[in-house]
Amino acid sequence: MNRNQIAWWFWAVGTILIVLSWTNVVTNTIGWCGLGLGLFGSCLGWGLRPPANGPQPKGDDDANRRS
Secondary structure: OOHHHHHHHHHHHHHHHHHHHHOOOOOHHHHHHHHHHHHHHHHHHHHOOOOOOOOOOOOHHHHHHHO
């Protein structure tokens, strides 16, 4: 299971908890916890992207390439 799948599950469970709180199946506190789970899933899926090319080397190697 990759990170995006895990994020989707957090978001889906959070959404279900919010809807259940709207229909009075669970308490409002559980609904707020669902909001937190959904936001965590959204941040995990969209907000945490690694750099496209990875870290760039620095130091003597850069000076040697320019010569």
